[in-house]
Amino acid sequence: MRELTSSFPSLTSWIGDPCLPYPYNWLSCTEDARPHIDKIYLDSQNLSGGLPDILKSLKELTVLSLAVNNLSGTLPDLSSLQNLKVLDLHANNLSGEIPSFLGDLTALEILSLAVNNLSGTLPGLSSLQNLKVLDLHANNLTGEIPGSLGDLPALEILDLSFNNLIGVVPQTLLTKATSGKLNFSFAGNQYLCDTRNPSKSCGRRRTHTKLIISVVVPVSFIVLCILFLPVCMKRRKGKSREAEDSSQTPAPPGPPVEKSADDSSQTPAPPAPPVEKSVEKSADDSSQTPAPPAPPVEKSVEGQVFSFKEIELMTRNFEKIIGRGGFGLVYEGQLTRRKKVAVKVLSKSSKQGKKEFLNEVRLLSRVHHANLVRLLGYCNESELVLVYEYMTNGSLWDSLHGEGVPLSLWEDRVRIASEAAEGLEYLHRGCDPYIIHRDIKSSNILLSEKLTAKISDFGISKSKDLQVSSLAASSSGISSSEHSEQFSTTGTFRTLTRAQGTPGYVDPLYEASHVSNTSADVYAFGVVLFELVTGKPPIIRNVRADGESIHIVKWAKPYIERSRLAEIMDPRLSKALNLYSVWKVIDIALMCVDINRNSRPSMREVKKELELAISIDNQDHSTSTGTLEDVEAYDYQNPVRVR
Structure with a gap:
């Protein structure tokens, strides 16, 4: 333990035997005569640097949860941890490829490496017969989805969304998802082909189609011109004679479209193409950077329901991340030409069922106060998405501890405190039912x-996800009666903490x-x-x-x-x-x-x-x-x- 705590400056005060007596709430030990550390929970502890090699010596470890920190570098070889059931490293800055040793951790039930900077292709992991949750969303993974993932017998949740995957989604995964046996998400991968949706082409197939069209169309045009050249010449001569005969008669005006094309200074330009076409063009030719498509037509968005296609459009295919947390990622969006929004995509493995999600959205859409971030709309298709008003100057934390707008005037600080108090007081007294925030900061x-x-963040981020939390609870040796109190949304799936907040x-x-x-x-x-x-x-x-x-x-x-x-x-x-x-x-x-x-x-x-x-x-x-x-x-x- 001394080597472990010395690896992280924020833990240097944690000294002594971790098991005799039992002084820390961030780990637990076995009950043997010579106890060993078997669970480590260090979520949201502002840890930085690489993962220490000493971890591989903790061979009795069953849970290793270091989520929501600033850990960087590549994953060290942890193949010696043959008892490991839960490995949660989501929301860090880890890089490199997903290591092959993970396939040797045959006891693994929950693996979350989401919201990192991992690259390379997906490993097959076919030996992980006990794996229930695999969450790799929001990385930079490339290549195709291995078909062997569909053969994992225990897999219940698979989130591969928001990567750079290509090819055809394996039929075994689609079949399991359709039957309800698998909670599967692969949205945000531009060149993935879903065979259930024939209108959406695969990236490779689209490239081949473009090549065929680019060759066939010009050749066909040349052949047609050769065939009809005599006819064209004959008609041209006839028209020339007609023009000479009627040289004193003014020519009738041409069609408006032709005039617009010839003289744009006098005739307004034609309207922009429909939004759908703009999106398709961007997807077809990713080598070019097209001008941003026109956002949806401005309209009342109070409680508006957005399609996932509209969400992709307003975020420019999820281009800019402006926040991240246990619920998932927040993207900058453009609702109208003058109105930005914050688009929160709930992680597949942290969100509620659609019924509970809609019930809560219905509640939040009725919460209106000048000092509460307003929910503008939502999407409940393949992804559960919330659309909020955009806050230009970030958070109070940014201003006090980061690089946000400086607050050098006391009058600004005390006013901000008063306004925040008014918003929180409304949650406590003005809502029916009243809302306990549980994560004021x-x-x-x-x-x-x-x-x-x-x-912000009242309501949705505190919702229960009993399916996922019970998975983690069973993997951690916690009874279902315990986990309902102790699991909070600090991770992509519910990770065990000692308090909410x-x-x-x-x-x-x-x-x-x-x-x-x-x-x-x-x-x-x-x-x-x-x-x-x-x-x-x-x-x-x-x-x-x-x-x-x-x-x-x-x-x-x-x-x-x-x-x-x-x-x-x-x-x-x-x-x-x-x-x-x-x-x-x-x-x-x-x-x-x-x-x-x-x-x-x-x-x-x-x-x-x-x-x-x-x-x-x-x-x-x-x-x-x-x-x-x-x-x-x-x-x-x-x-x-x-x-």
Whole structure:
């Protein structure tokens, strides 16, 4: 374990024997007299670098889940892990080809390498007779789909969508999918041929057809010209004589189309070809980069149902990824000439059934608030797709911790906090039934072009997928009664975590009880307020002498108790601010993260408190600018509160 933790800087504080006693919630051990590590769960831990070679020595390992990190490089040889049942490495930056050693892991039941940069061809994996889930979507895989995949007897979910695969889809896979035995997705592979849909040609066949047409048509034209040349010459002479006889009579106007072609300056150009033709041309000749096709005609899109062909069109065949997560990928789309959208394609192995999906879409389409990202429409064909309004300035996380629009003015930050509180309060009180978000964080607070805050990812990403989660549960040795509480959407399939939400934002009481309510959202919102004041992420690394990470609340509280505001405030904030307003927001944040749930305010109260902070910020206090010590007399423990 020492070698494993030393491979990742964020784990260096995890020391000691991992099994005696049992100190960590990210792994488990066998119950032998000499226990060994048998399960590792390190999803969403901001791990970077390559996979350490030490993993291959953990020969009792049955579950290895390192999803949603920044791991890079190629996969090391793990062929020694003959007991491995679950290998989940999705949503990383892994590269290279899918290694052949995976075919030696005969106990494997779930394999997810989705949302990486893997290339090369698909291995057959015919020896994996126990494989139930194979998820390789959103990579750069090429070549044809091996027919041997259709012979895997236990396979229930196969997702090969959004790669560069070519050829004909094996009939064995199509037959299983049609009979309902296989949940199969291969959308987003432009040159794959589905024999069930004869109107859609295979990439190779289309190339051959183009070659035949390019040869046959010119030859036929030449032959026809030779045959009809005498007739043409005779008619031309006749017309010349007629023209001489009628030289004094003006010629009648030609057809409008001919005139338009000859003189475009006087006659408007003909309308653009239909959308379908534009798409076909792009698919037929991928060597050229055609001008983007005209987007769908502008119309009311409230709850609009889109066809998958329209989704392909508005995203230019899924050209630009703007986000990724456990639900799948988010693409930039163009709904109309002036309106961008965010197109979220739900992963095949993380989504609900169509009935549950439509029920939830029906609910979300009725949720309207200025501070909630609006659902514009959806697609429920071969893929389940959600179309949302586009948020130009990214997320609050981007602005505070990344390369987003800088927020140097305190008035902007406190206003964003107030707007986000208003959106969350609407979910808690304005919806019927009310909605618990369960994953409030700065990356789920998006910013519009005018920096209006809007909450995203409420509803769909928290939906249950019992089929897939029970597969993972059975592979992990967890009973069905347990997995319903413990499986959350942090991965392409439901991966086991100790809490719902994102590390750093999870209510400590939820971690202990697995019971979630609106107060858990309030706690997470309090963490966001600390981010706004300090500019620090929820888990602060490398600030202690021993290198151990620390939670933002635990880090900030000692400074707050001693009124040392200068040492925790974000140095990027403009000095021209009202420090009483800052203290007010700190007070609100402390109320939100109170360890006692019953002492936490409701979001309605939080919203009112933030409105008071804005009002204070607008007042002309003599200490509104100047040194931070000017506000040491402020009693943060007994502030004026709105109730």
